[in-house]
Amino acid sequence: MGNCQSTQHIKQVNSLNEKIFNLESQISHEHERFKTLESQAIADHNKVKHLESTLESNRMECETLQKQVKTDKQKIYFLENEIYKTKFNTICINSQLRGKKKFRSAVYCNKKIYFTPYHSDAVGVFDTVSETFNTINMGNLVTGKYKFWGSAVHQKKIYFAPYRSNYIGVVDTDCNTFSTVALREKVTCDFKFRGAICYGNKIYFAPFCSDVFGIIETETLDFSTVSPKGYTKGKYKFSGCVLVDNKIYLTPYSGDNIGIYDLEFDEFSTLYIKHKLKGEFKFDGAAFLNNKIYYVPRNSDFIGVLDLKLKCFSVISLNNLATGSYKFNDGTVVNNKIYFSPSHCGVILVLDTETGDLSTVSPGREMSVKCNYGGCLAVNNRIYFSPFDAESVGILSSIFT
Secondary structure: OHHHHHHHHHHHHHHHHHHHHHHHHHHHHHHHHHHHHHOOOOOHHHHHHHHHHHHHHHHHHHHHHHHHHHHHHHHHHHHHHHHHHEEEEEOOOOOOOOOOOOEEEEEOOOOOEEEEEEOEEEEEEEEEOOOOEEEEEEEOHHHHHOOOOEEEEEEEEEEEEEOOOOEEEEEEEEOOEEEEEEOEEEEEOOOOOEEEEEOOOOOEEEEEEOEEEEEEEEOOOOOOEEEEEEOOOOOOOOEEEEEEEEEEEEOOOOEEEEEEEOOOOOEEEEEEEOOOOOOOEEEEEEEEEEEEEEEEEOOOOOEEEEEEEEEEEEEEOOOOOOOOOOEEEEEEOOOOEEEEEEEEOOEEEEOOOOOOOOOEEEEHHHHHOOEEEEEEEEEOOOOEEEEOOOOEEEEEOOOOO
């Protein structure tokens, strides 16, 4: 009996010793695995520290490169500006015409630029070949200030949009004669239209204070008005227009919408922009390039951009390159860049539409004076500036020609 119990105890002890041995082996194995993991963790930590150090080094290098790019851009802008100074010249016109607020915009026809009379009693004509300036006298057919704002060409005739005038001005460029078409009280408000476009055999005038679009038939010279379906009345909503395909896009001025007049279907619609931009006197005119419309900042601190393909509106900040009110009054396109004509800000603003970069050009004293020029027009990679208060036509040659 005693021997039997003794044998059982021995078996139990041996079993326990075997378990202890197995546990000790397992502990030893786990300890070795822990040491391996610890070593791996230390190695990984060192690797992370190395990667963090490399990342910080790359970040600092990136910042250095960004600063260098910024410096290089500033050098480029400075050099471009210096080149622009050598390529900006003026053609004096004071022997033919004097006075303030002479012309507001311009159109090109048969190698000549025709300036839209604002306060002037004559149409300005600049020959781009001989670089000479002449005038076409309007006689007493149209008198007073704020005559026209905007113009359009159809078959060698130029049609001036009546602003305060009660007449449409017409220039026959073959005969150098001026005539008028009466509105016949179909539009009676002051400051009627800003901007004109040609579509087919008709000239359309964009409403400013008018509650309607003005239309003149170029074949019969009949004047009529239209308020397309969906058009909402109101003053100062739009200032200027561009034609793309069969639609007139009206530039938002004090209104909160871009106006869109579909000429094919005689329908009017709007694109709301207040969620992107607020304020009065936002934009004054526009330029079209690569399926986008760029709106000229007047009081706005942003360039407006309408993507016609995506049907969305966005803005580009001026980044304090131009400040204050009445910044720019017009825009024109040369080599995928848009040049904005200064009103009060004293510099030409240049937007590179491919890179989105903005720069400024200060070509000389003439351009820095407020209200010297009242618009711009690009012809063969040269930009011509309409004399407003200036006694000269400004000419800026592109540095990339």
